[in-house]
Amino acid sequence: MTSNEGYSLPSLDEKEHAPWLALARVKGLGCVGFKKLAEHFGDPRRAFSASERELAQVQGLDKEAIEGLLGFSAWEEVKREIDRIADAGARIIPFSGPGYPARLRMIADPPPFLYVKGAMREEDARAMAVVGSRSASDYGIRITRDLCVGLASLGFTVVSGMARGIDGEAHEAALAAGCRTVAVLGSGVDVAYPPEHGNLYRRICQNGAILSELPMGTPPFSYNFPARNRLISGLSLGVVVVEATEKSGSLITAGLALEQGREVFAVPGEAGASRSRGTHRLIRQGAKLVETVEDIVEEIAPQLLAGATAVTKKASPSLPADVGMEARKIYGLITERPLQIDEVIETSGFSPAKVSEVLLDLEIRGFLKQLPGKKFKVGG
Numbered sequence: 001m002t003s004n005e006g007y008s009l010p011s012l013d014e015k016e017h018a019p020w021l022a023l024a025r026v027k028g029l030g031c032v033g034f035k036k037l038a039e040h041f042g043d044p045r046r047a048f049s050a051s052e053r054e055l056a057q058v059q060g061l062d063k064e065a066i067e068g069l070l071g072f073s074a075w076e077e078v079k080r081e082i083d084r085i086a087d088a089g090a091r092i093i094p095f096s097g098p099g100y101p102a103r104l105r106m107i108a109d110p111p112p113f114l115y116v117k118g119a120m121r122e123e124d125a126r127a128m129a130v131v132g133s134r135s136a137s138d139y140g141i142r143i144t145r146d147l148c149v150g151l152a153s154l155g156f157t158v159v160s161g162m163a164r165g166i167d168g169e170a171h172e173a174a175l176a177a178g179c180r181t182v183a184v185l186g187s188g189v190d191v192a193y194p195p196e197h198g199n200l201y202r203r204i205c206q207n208g209a210i211l212s213e214l215p216m217g218t219p220p221f222s223y224n225f226p227a228r229n230r231l232i233s234g235l236s237l238g239v240v241v242v243e244a245t246e247k248s249g250s251l252i253t254a255g256l257a258l259e260q261g262r263e264v265f266a267v268p269g270e271a272g273a274s275r276s277r278g279t280h281r282l283i284r285q286g287a288k289l290v291e292t293v294e295d296i297v298e299e300i301a302p303q304l305l306a307g308a309t310a311v312t313k314k315a316s317p318s319l320p321a322d323v324g325m326e327a328r329k330i331y332g333l334i335t336e337r338p339l340q341i342d343e344v345i346e347t348s349g350f351s352p353a354k355v356s357e358v359l360l361d362l363e364i365r366g367f368l369k370q371l372p373g374k375k376f377k378v379g380g
Contacts, residue, residue: 017082017092017094017113018075018078018079018082019043019044019045019047019048020044020092020094020095020112020113021078021081021082021092021113022044022048022072022074022075022078023037023044023047023112024112024113024215025072025074025077025078026065026068026069026072027064027065027067027068028062028064028065028067028068029065029068029069030065030109031109031110031111031112032108032109033060033061033062033065034095034112035108035109035110036058036059036060036061037058037061038095038096038112039326040057040058040059041058042096043096044112047069048069048072050069052066052070055069055070081215081216084190084216084217085115085216088117088189088190088216089117090115090116090117090189090190090216091115091116092113092114092115092116093113093114093116093120094112094113095110095111095112095113099120100113100114101114101120101124101125101234101235102125102332103125103127103234103235103236103237104231104234104235105328106234106260106328106329106332107230107234107260108259108260109230110234111213111231113213114211114212114213115188115189115211115212115213115214115215115216116189116209116210116211117189117190117205117209117210118204118205118206118207118208118209118210119208119209120182120209120211121180123155123157123180124157124180124182124209124235126155126156126157126237127156127157127158127159127182127235127236127237128151128156128157128158128159128236128237128238128239128240128296129158129159129160129232129233129235129236129238129239129240129253129257130144130147130148130151130158130159130160130166130167130170130239130240130242131160131161131166131167131170131232131239131240131241131242131250131253132144132165132166132167132241132242132243132244132248132250132267133165133166133242133243133244133245133248133250133275134163134164134165134166134167135164135165135275136165136166136169136242136243136275137243137269137270137273137275139269139270140165140166140169140242140243140267140269140275141166141169143242143267144166144169144170144173144242145169145172145173146292146293147173147240147242147267147290147292147293147296148169148170148173148174148177148179149173149176149177150292150293150294151174151179151293151296152173152174152177152178152179153177153293154293154297155179156179157174157179157180157181157182157208158170158171158173158174158179158180158181158182159181159182159183159184159232159235159236160181160182160183160184160232161183161184161185161186161225161228161229161232162183162184162185162193162197162200162201162204162210163194164194164196164197165243166242166243166250168197168200171183171200171204172200174208175200175203175204175207175208180207180208181204181207181208182204182208182209182210182211182235183201183204183208183209183210183211184211184212184228184231184232184235185210185211185212185214185220185228186212186214186220186221186224186225186227186228187212187214187218187219187220187221187224188212188214188215188216188217188218189210189211189212189216190216190217191217191218191219191220193220211231211235212228213227213228213231225249226249226252229249229252229253229256230253230256230260232253233253233254233256233257233260233262234256234260234262236257236262237262237263237300237303238257238262238263238264238265238296238299238300239253239254239257239262239263239264239265240265240266240267240290240296241253241254241264241265241266241267241278241279241282241287242267242279243267243269243275243276243278243279244275244277244278244279244282245274245275245277245278246274246277246278246281247278248278250278251278251281251282254266254282254287263288263299263300263303264282264286264287264288265287265288265289265290265295265296265299266279266280266282266283266287266288266289266290267279267289267290267291268280268283268289268291326348326350326354326358327358327361327362329348329350330344330348330350330355330358330359330362331362331367331368331378333347333348334368334376334377334378335378338371338375338376338377339375339376340373340374340375340376341355341356341359341374341375341376342374344359344376359376363376367379
């Protein structure tokens with residue numbers, strides 16, 4: 001099979017993000033395959049114009065994905081999707097573009113792009129997720145409101161999933177307190193679900209953002225939600241669980257948060273109540289017990305201090321699109337504070353050989369400077 005060079009990409013002057021939308025339609029690719037392509041090519045246009053031999057050089061890219069890229073011809077479908085995005089007043093934020101949340105970019109399987117209604121802002125990096133039961137008790141609703149009002153007063157963006165119960169109350173409390181809030185949907189961004197949250201959906205668009213990785217018009221199928229949950233945790237400094245049964249989707253979010261290195265908090269509930277069993281299990285497993293917003297801030301204070309330092313270092317150069325995911329992760333760690341090579345190895349989870357290779361490349365390209373004692377900082 002040869003490359004798909006015979007197909008004409010939509011003009012990027014007119015359809016700037018068409019290749020990103022096309023990646024989501026390549027059979028067998030997925031988010032992990034996308035990361036491999038991003039590491040190798042940087043620009044998705046290069047992946048679509050690559051030969052079979054060039055694609056075979058992408059480490060870990062399987063045969064199905066290679067064939068999907070070489071044979072891709074669904075540009076008319078991509079064009080229709082672009083039209084649907086425009087008609088809905090939405091837009092997309094590509095992985096390598098400005099505005100893509102930096103924290104989300106660092107997870108193992110980030111979306112190639114995000115569909116957005118409303119606006120993501122720089123201050124949304126200071127985000128906390130609040131999730132929980134769809135059948136919330138009066139106690140759960142009250143504690144959710146108290147926590148979200150407290151988070152709002154401290155300048156946090158509240159992230160949740162716009163579901164019935166705790167999620168909806170988290171968004172409502174944030175909006176009532178004049179705080180920004182971000183809803184991550186398990187449907188297309190143009191599908192307000194549940195239907196009774198239509199008014200909430202519109203207010204979030206006006207005072208925050210609605211996000212999804214799913215194509216326009218995608219219904220809220222149950223199998224969409226577990227994958228959606230990784231985005232809720234990925235956007236946030238930590239996840240607060242308020243009421244959850246032992247089979248609650250909120251526990252999936254908490255588990256993903258731990259995998260992503262986020263803090264996990266749980267609100268204790270009534271002993272023996274089914275909606276308390278999930279949160280109590282989290283507490284037994286080491287989640288931070290939360291009764292007030294001060295409990296949250298106490299735990300994430302080191303991250304907040306690191307974030308404040310990062311703001312003062314805002315002039316740190318951003319990495320070009322051809323820089324791979326491993327380098328981005330290592331660079332992100334070092335932007336927080338100078339690190340010795342052993343600290344980078346331990347924190348990143350990469351092999352010593354890989355870390356040495358990445359550090360040398362970033363130093364040669366002027367993004368990092370080596371200090372005495374094999375310590376690295378941002379800047380040439």
